[in-house]
Amino acid sequence: MRTFLSTTAMAVLVMAYSAAPVRAAEESPFRCEPGEKYVMNVMVSGVEYWFPVYEMFKQAGKQLGCETAYTGTPEYDVNKQIASFDQALAQNPAGILVHPMNSDPFIEPINRAIGQGTAVVTFAADSPLSKRISFITSDNIREGTYAADAIAEKLGGKGEYAVLENPGQDNHDKRVTAFIDRIKAKWPDMKLVGRAASNQDPTKAYQGLMSIIQANPNLAAVFMPEANSAIGAAQANKESGGKILVMCADVNANILDMIKAGEVFGSINPNQGMQGYMGFILLWLAKHPELIDPMNDAKRAGFNPMSIPFVDNGLSIVTAENADDFFWDKYLKRRGTKGIEE
Template identity: 75%
Template sequence: MTNLGKLLAGAAVLGLSFGLAPAKAEDPGPFRCAPGDLYAMNVMVSGVEYWFPVYEMFKQAAKQMGCDTVYTGTPEYDVTKQIASFDQILARQPKGIMVHPMNSDPFIEPINRAIEQGTAIVTFAADSPNSNRTAFITSNNDLEGQGAADAVAEAMGGKGEYAVLENPGQDNHDRRIAAFIGRMEAKYPDMKLVARAASNQDPNKAYQALLSMAQAHPDLGAVFMPEANSALGAAQASVELGGKIKVMTADVNAKILDMIKAGEVFGSINPNQGMQGYIGFITLFLAAHPEMIDPMNGDVAAGKNPMNIPFIDNGYAVVTAENADFFYWDSYLKRRGTKGIDE
């Protein structure tokens, strides 16, 4: 045996003599999933690009914590079909679901049933406040509506006629519209609301509605809608009318970004989707592991989940022609080297 071999052997014997245990694998810590733990994200109109960056960062946080994820939902704008997709993933008994409830009240029973089953629920972008969901993460829809109003009014010199297109019944959209109108009334008294119509995320309805509005109100100078699909139709109508109507929307996709850069859409209010997904997942994980939390209140003693956060604000950005290049989904995926919702 070489001198080095004798030295190592002697060290091993000495270690055993003094009761030194062999080194153990590093403790993974509390923020780790057990193998196979599944967390889901559930939405309606699942092909809408808005959801993709949310899931991208939801997925990243999960991978960093050793968890499995799945993207689920329905391609239709149909609350019954979304609830069916919610129940389908619930049948797999995931640890948690981060859900965008299309309508608040229809989701009360499915959310409460999921929690009773042992699946944690966090809502995002739209809420079901009367359910037992543990937390709600979104951009502040009131601030978004106000920011959109400021951008439009300032561009019009604080004077002129405007209209809104709506999706009644979807909580976050209703809030954006109400805040937009409220801001105009409170801060810009010379801005006059002359028309409103329900487009329900349908570009064709938005197109026809804006043409009718412009015919009835020849001095119409701007229109605001709380989501991007309606903006596609509204922008087409505005172009056909000579481009005099400023189209202000919320959320972006590649087509909207192209139209902003081309001057066909005035601008967009875009929630910070990545933070919505990343912080949303961490919140969901904690909701699924209430044993990690012992706040200075009576929740634990009362058998309640101590992870109870009524509202988390993930922030938003105002997208204009100057910064639109930062918001293209394909470029984002290429930079990150991932496959988005397909992985």
């Protein structure tokens, strides 16, 4: 397994435990007050990707003596996610770690939260024009780049490829664009022959890839920026002879089984645990900026000194060789916890 973790993330951890002004007669300022609560909010809340993120978000909360909650909506609907965000906000939490389904619709809700004193940090997808304090992700451009190189190297730098995509979701768009740009720049003997919108729907992925295969019988590879579409893509590949390399981003139990069975070539998986753990630390410090006294004009300007534009939580390349290390049920059993039910 190759794991990539930004030194920026490590620097933030060091800052979290060393940047506070010296306070005499205090054991540690890094503790929550009774009832201090932090919330994680997502769309399509049943998607397994979020579970390890919340597991480590929850662990960081416990270590600082804070309350945590997992919230969101089961639907792929930005308006319903905003409604769930507003429901969480109505409880006046200290902070919300949110994955905004779309960036612009979340500008007003995030700004409203900041205005009422609730800190907001985004993760995996961003709302850069909002007043969110920080953004943590695994660098979607790098994910697309690694996926492109993995496929191209396996194919010897030659062949036809396609992409299945999810237009409108910022992080997915970046992965696809980076994937295509990387192949154009480094692998000129590879040719993009088809694109289809699968929108994280296995049925649409199956139908879209079957249409591309019928028009391009020499198709050698297909990439998609999330895991659900890989289920339909793998089925289409199987029915068409099984010669296409199917590669996605993110993993779940189905995808891991398919990788082990050779039905999916591999996946680019963000380091979800660090995303949740570092997301909580960023969020907690955003709520407690008085602990930070940097050499800048933050205090005079009324600016939150915890405003960090980007933290890279790192990524892993999942293949048949290391797939066993990424099963959620095995992870929970090892840790002895109840996941999102806690």
